[in-house]
Amino acid sequence: xxxxxxxxxxxxxxxxxxxxxxxxxxxxxxxxxxxxxxxxxxxxxxxxxxxxxxxxxxxxxxxxxxxxxxxxxxxxxxxxxxxxxxxxxxxxxxxxxxxxxxxxxxxxxxxxxxxxxxxxxxxxxxxxxxxxxxxxxxxxxxxxxxxxxxxxxxxxxxxxxxxxxxxxxxxxxxxxxxxxxxxxxxxxxxxxxxxxxxxxxxxxxxxxxxxxxxxxxxxxxxxxxxxxxxxxxxxxxx
Amino acid sequence: xxxxxxxxxxxxxxxxxxxxxxxxxxxxxxxxxxxxxxxxxxxxxxxxxxxxxxxxxxxxxxxxxxxxxxxxxxxxxxxxxxxxxxxxxxxxxxxxxxxxxxxxxxxxxxxxxxxxxxxxxxxxxxxxxxxxxxxxxxxxxxxxxxxxxxxxxxxxxxxxxxxxxxxxxxxxxxxxxxxxxxxxxxxxxxxxxxxxxxxxxxxxxxxxxxxxxxxxxxxxxxxxxxxxx
Numbered sequence: 001x002x003x004x005x006x007x008x009x010x011x012x013x014x015x016x017x018x019x020x021x022x023x024x025x026x027x028x029x030x031x032x033x034x035x036x037x038x039x040x041x042x043x044x045x046x047x048x049x050x051x052x053x054x055x056x057x058x059x060x061x062x063x064x065x066x067x068x069x070x071x072x073x074x075x076x077x078x079x080x081x082x083x084x085x086x087x088x089x090x091x092x093x094x095x096x097x098x099x100x101x102x103x104x105x106x107x108x109x110x111x112x113x114x115x116x117x118x119x120x121x122x123x124x125x126x127x128x129x130x131x132x133x134x135x136x137x138x139x140x141x142x143x144x145x146x147x148x149x150x151x152x153x154x155x156x157x158x159x160x161x162x163x164x165x166x167x168x169x170x171x172x173x174x175x176x177x178x179x180x181x182x183x184x185x186x187x188x189x190x191x192x193x194x195x196x197x198x199x200x201x202x203x204x205x206x207x208x209x210x211x212x213x214x215x216x217x218x219x220x221x222x223x224x225x226x227x228x229x230x231x232x233x234x235x236x237x238x
Numbered sequence: 239x240x241x242x243x244x245x246x247x248x249x250x251x252x253x254x255x256x257x258x259x260x261x262x263x264x265x266x267x268x269x270x271x272x273x274x275x276x277x278x279x280x281x282x283x284x285x286x287x288x289x290x291x292x293x294x295x296x297x298x299x300x301x302x303x304x305x306x307x308x309x310x311x312x313x314x315x316x317x318x319x320x321x322x323x324x325x326x327x328x329x330x331x332x333x334x335x336x337x338x339x340x341x342x343x344x345x346x347x348x349x350x351x352x353x354x355x356x357x358x359x360x361x362x363x364x365x366x367x368x369x370x371x372x373x374x375x376x377x378x379x380x381x382x383x384x385x386x387x388x389x390x391x392x393x394x395x396x397x398x399x400x401x402x403x404x405x406x407x408x409x410x411x412x413x414x415x416x417x418x419x420x421x422x423x424x425x426x427x428x429x430x431x432x433x434x435x436x437x438x439x440x441x442x443x444x445x446x447x448x449x450x451x452x453x454x455x456x457x458x459x460x461x462x463x464x465x466x467x
Contacts, residue, residue: 022290073384079294080381084374084413088294164409171402172385179392199394208397 004031008104008147016151019096020089029096032103036071039106040064043136044183046117050129051185055192062180062194070173071102077168085157085164097151104147105140112136129184297377299370306362311369315341318369318376322410325379328387329403332459333379336407336452337372337414344448351444355436359425367421375414382406396465403463407456415445 004027007015019025040063048059079094116132124132145166152158177183185192295301297314319334326333345368352359389402419441426437457464 073388076384077381080377083294083298084378084417086300088292088298088300090290090292090294168382168385172388175389175392 001031001034004028005035005103005107008032008035008100009107012100012104012147013150015100016097016147019100020093020151022090022093025092025096029099032096032099033068035103035110036067036099036106037064039103039108039110040067042113043106043109043116043133046113046120047129047133047183048185049117050120050124050126051192055185058192058194059183062183066173066176066180067102067106070169070176071098073172073176074098074165074169077172078165081165081168082152082161085161086155087152087161097148101144101147101151105144108140108143109136112139126184133184294377298373299366306366308362308365311365314369314373318372321376321380324383325386325406325410326460327383328390329399330460330462332456333407334376335459336411336456337375339455340448340452341368341372344444344451347447348440348444351440352437355433355440356430357426357433357437358429359422363422363425367418370421371414371418374417375410378410378413379406382409390462400463400465403460404456407452411449411452415449419445 004015015028019028041060044060044063045056047063048056075095075098078098079089079091082089082094112132112135116129116136119132120129145162148165149158149162152161180195182192182196291301297317299306299314319337322334322337323331345364349361349364352364386402386406390399393399393402422441426434426441429437
């Protein structure tokens with residue numbers, strides 16, 4: 001397992017090559033799933049530690065579900081998109097490439113976990129924790145994207161394949177994460193439930209609302225919170 | 239997995255599908271040596287032609303030396319329509335209607351234009367281009383079906399369903415249009431200059447017509463997508 005993690009981080013192209021050649025993909029897939037579960041569990045736990053208590057377990061479980069669920073939903077799309085853009089792979093290589101990309105992403109999250117936990121331990125405010133978590137996700141995404149590009153090779157339509165797939169992946173991942181929110185726990189709420197009961201449309205709708213608010217601010221946006229922020233955020237500020 | 243696919247779906251494309259039955263000229267070329275390749279690169283799609291035969295390769299008609307026949311292309315079109323129906327599981331049964339409408343209504347009209355322009359495109363070539371474009375559209379829609387289902391089930395507003403649904407259909411349509419045009423491009427390039435000039439206008443016009451027709455059919459056949467508009 002450690003050998004695979006080392007190869008994933010140091011020479012991802014070799015792992016991708018093995019996947020494409022359908023060579024020893026069963027252990028690669030098993031270890032990749034383990035990496036995804038471990039990385040997202042620990043990172044989720046760190047995210048939930050801002051609120052503390054049961055939110056640590058909630059966030060750990062939910063982030064793991066989001067990671068695995070997004071991969072499951074996106075595998076057929078990845079297989080189809082690579083096929084129509086000139087890479088008609090079998091399903092096994094496609095699945096294993098998705099898994100190793102997810103594993104690389106999760107290893108970055110695992111590396112970011114101590115940083116995030118330390119920031120929270122030092123009293124980082126809510127919005128800083130959100131930004132740090134987003135930054136860790138962005139770094140993990142870049143690492144996974146690099147592996148994906150190497151897997152596809154430098155042939156024709158590489159950019160189109162990646163662009164279309166990343167678009168689908170971001171939409172699905174965003175929606176999956178949105179469905180299982182909250183993770184950190186909104187400071188405006190006293191207790192954080194496992195699932196929120198608020199109906200706020202969806203991630204795409206909220207992006208649209210935010211963009212509209214930026215272009216033409218017209219007071220409280222539909223679906224936005226109207227309750228005044230409590231002093232929780234300030235209280236946790238260092 | 240690959241072997242299972244080959245067994246279960248082989249009847250769809252029997253003649254050119256199974257490597258053991260293929261003549262040597264149709265078999266995939268052996269993999270080129272990779273020692274000269276930089277360690278950070280993996281074979282691209284051009285080199286991927288040497289990859290093992292897969293169901294997707296056969297379905298999309300990308301195997302080398304594959305001969306087209308009406309039954310094979312008909313089966314390909316039928317499977318494409320069935321796969322597009324997967325996208326409609328969450329959005330409505332009319333998802334394949336756009337593909338069917340373009341194949342049955344728009345392509346025959348285009349055949350008449352091709353004949354008028356004296357383009358060296360026979361019915362078989364046109365049917366092959368149509369079936370393969372439909373195959374790509376169907377495969378993309380089937381691939382996006384789980385994502386579409388996730389959105390339909392979890393979003394709380396109709397506009398997102400509309401955006402995701404039409405986004406998926408637009409993507410599949412764009413890929414199919416590109417496939418159709420590139421499939422016929424070599425034939426049109428071989429035509430006399432006057433024919434090529436006519437086709438320079440006729441091909442984009444057909445693609446535009448096909449896009450509008452498909453959009454209109456989907457608009458009518460998928461009321462769940464238009465609820466928010």
